[in-house]
Structures are given as structure tokens and as C-alpha cells.
Amino acid sequence: METLKNKVAVVFAASGEIAGAVARSFAQHGAKVYVTGRNLTAVKALADEIKAGGGQAEAGKVDALNEAEIETYLQKIVADNGKLDVVFNGIGSYYRDAGSGTPSTMATFEQFLNPLQRICGSQFLTSRAAARQMIQSGSEGTILLFNASMSRTKTPNMAGFASACAAIEGLTRVMAAEFGKHGIM
Numbered sequence: 001m002e003t004l005k006n007k008v009a010v011v012f013a014a015s016g017e018i019a020g021a022v023a024r025s026f027a028q029h030g031a032k033v034y035v036t037g038r039n040l041t042a043v044k045a046l047a048d049e050i051k052a053g054g055g056q057a058e059a060g061k062v063d064a065l066n067e068a069e070i071e072t073y074l075q076k077i078v079a080d081n082g083k084l085d086v087v088f089n090g091i092g093s094y095y096r097d098a099g100s101g102t103p104s105t106m107a108t109f110e111q112f113l114n115p116l117q118r119i120c121g122s123q124f125l126t127s128r129a130a131a132r133q134m135i136q137s138g139s140e141g142t143i144l145l146f147n148a149s150m151s152r153t154k155t156p157n158m159a160g161f162a163s164a165c166a167a168i169e170g171l172t173r174v175m176a177a178e179f180g181k182h183g184i185m
Helices: 017-028 040-052 067-081 109-137 159-182
Strands: 008-012 032-037 056-061 086-089 142-145
Touching (some): 008 017, 008 067, 017 032, 017 056, 017 086, 032 067, 040 056, 086 109, 109 142, 142 159
Parallel strands (some): 032 056, 086 142
């Protein structure tokens, strides 16, 4: 099945298990996949695995929280391919850093903000950079935001993470309304 044949896909934070699986799936369905992460060794190993399985993949060192790195990388991809079809960001937050498991009465403000800045902030940075490139190149691509259902549950001791999940849902709706008029889903 090659439903993504001739498509160009970028997976940010691809060294994680979920994003790695997404990258493999994109490649199995025919996409040329650019896998990125802060750990170049890990994403190179993923790219090599994808190529060994018959797919097309390239690895790049990109911090999905660094706006300049994101912009530069996506510009290069569009310059090399003439388009950008699919973008997925699999960034997560370390449980400990996010204050997860810590009662809200004990979590620090920094712990509360960590998942909002790290997860939601990264989704914002990669999505808007991708949209810029898609609009400029006329790609009419798809931007996939990664989220958990935590915003709809009543799980104690997860204030920061649950808030980040709710923020991503809102961000997804706003970006869909903004980018949809350019053919971006």
C-alpha cells in the first residue's frame, strides 16, 4: 500500500517510540520521510532502519523547541523537494519535569508550565513553520498535532500535563481555521 507515494513528510522528535512508529508507517506507505531529533545518532539509526526496509528517509538534528532550527530545516526540505506534504511532531515531556504525580498544592510553577512550554509550545513552533512553508510552496499539506486525552479526564496530580493537552486541542482548532483556507489540513 503506497497511499503516501511521492509525499514528503517530516517527523519531529522522531527518536521517541510513538514518533518513530509514525515515521516508519509514513515510509511504509511510500512517503519520503525526514526524521529529526536532538539526538542525531538515534534519528540516524531510525533513518537507516527505514532505508533497510525499503523506505526513503533522511535524518537531521533539529531541536523541536528551537524556532530557528525548525525554520531552517523545513526551508531546506522545501528547497530540495519543492513541497512539504505532512508534518508530525511527537515531542513529549519527562514525567518528573512536568510535575506529574505531584499534587497541585505541591507542584512548582515551573513544573506546571513545563508541559505547556515544551509540548504545546513545540507543537505551535513546528506547525506554524510548516504552514509557512506549505503556503509559500503551495503544498496544501497536512499538519498533525500530537495529543493525549488527558484534557478530558479527572486524573489527579497532572495539572500541567492536562492543561497542555487542553491547550493543544484549542491550538488545533485555531490553526485549522487559519490554515484551512490555504488547503492545509
